[in-house]
Amino acid sequence: xxxxxxxxxxxxxxxxxxxxxxxxxxxxxxxxxxxxxxxxxxxxxxxxxxxxxxxxxxxx
Numbered sequence: 001x002x003x004x005x006x007x008x009x010x011x012x013x014x015x016x017x018x019x020x021x022x023x024x025x026x027x028x029x030x031x032x033x034x035x036x037x038x039x040x041x042x043x044x045x046x047x048x049x050x051x052x053x054x055x056x057x058x059x060x
Contacts, residue, residue, distance in 0.1 A: 002010075023033050038052045050057040
């Protein structure tokens, strides 16, 4: 019988593989995908994006 932790790890592995497939299909990196998601959620300035993505504004 699988432990809960092992089940969660397996589910995470499947999720990561699907996410990678989606990003390759749409020709974007995972970082770009996260950036687009932040924009879709209303982060419309560099400062807001930096805060949402937990990055220094100069990194963006």
